[in-house]
Amino acid sequence: MAIEKPDNVESSRFTLRTANAEDEPGITALWQACNLVTSYNDPSKDFHFARAKENSDILVGLDAGQIVGSVMVGHDGHRGWIYYVAADPAHRNQGIGRLMVQAAEQRLKDKGVVKVMLLVRETNTQVVDFYKHLGFETVPRVTMQKWLEDGHET
Numbered sequence: 172m173a174i175e176k177p178d179n180v181e182s183s184r185f186t187l188r189t190a191n192a193e194d195e196p197g198i199t200a201l202w203q204a205c206n207l208v209t210s211y212n213d214p215s216k217d218f219h220f221a222r223a224k225e226n227s228d229i230l231v232g233l234d235a236g237q238i239v240g241s242v243m244v245g246h247d248g249h250r251g252w253i254y255y256v257a258a259d260p261a262h263r264n265q266g267i268g269r270l271m272v273q274a275a276e277q278r279l280k281d282k283g284v285v286k287v288m289l290l291v292r293e294t295n296t297q298v299v300d301f302y303k304h305l306g307f308e309t310v311p312r313v314t315m316q317k318w319l320e321d322g323h324e325t
Contacts, residue, residue, distance in 0.1 A: 184234055184235040184236075185232060185233065185234050185239075185267075185270075186232070186233045187230060187231070187232050187233075187270065187274055188231060188233070189228055189229070189230060189231070190218075190222065190228070190229040190230065190231040190241070192222070194229075194231055194238065195215060195218050195219075197238040198214075198218060198229065198231060198238060198241050199214040199215055199218055201238055201239075201240075201241055201257050201259060202214050202241070202255055202257055204257075204259065204260055205257040205258070205259075205260065206295075207255050207257060209292075217243070217255070221243050221245065224245065226245050226246050226247070226248070227243065227244065227245025227246075228243075228244060228245070228278070229241060229242070229243050229244075229255075230242050230244060230271065230274050230275060230278065232258075232267055232270060232271055232274075238259070239258065239259040239261075239262045239267055240257060240258050240259065240262075240267040240268065240270065240271045241255060241257045241271065242254075242255060242256045242257070242271040242272065242274065242275045243255040244274075244275035244278050244279060246279060246282060246284045250284070250286050250287070250288050251275075251276075251279035251282075251284040251286065251287040251288065252287070252288050252289065253272065253275045253276075253287060253288075253289045254289070254290075256268060256271055256272060256275075256289075257271070258271065268301060269305060272302075272305055275287070289302065289307065290314065
């Protein structure tokens, strides 16, 4: 993948690649450490579902072989979407989050997708400025949902 490491990523040992099955425990632990998992998300199920579909994947950032960042990326044929953007709390403020978003954007561009979307939970407002700094903007939309499986709460 042709993403250059930002100058502020401190380690020269940083690499970026597509996640593989062996990455699941480390990536799901990262998602939990970053408070990206809620009671109705099964991170393992999300990991496997994304990797199994042609239009989605998970990218992983490594520092000397240790997982320090991730992003789930996909498209629905109209818009690109990114989820689970994570930077290990012990490696924050080094440009890893920015790099993960840029990698997801490049993956979408390579597939001909022209717009990327993301959702931020109301309780996760501290990341809004991060995304605004990366060029994202708030759009006036109403998001609606309907669970197709029993046992989920809203």
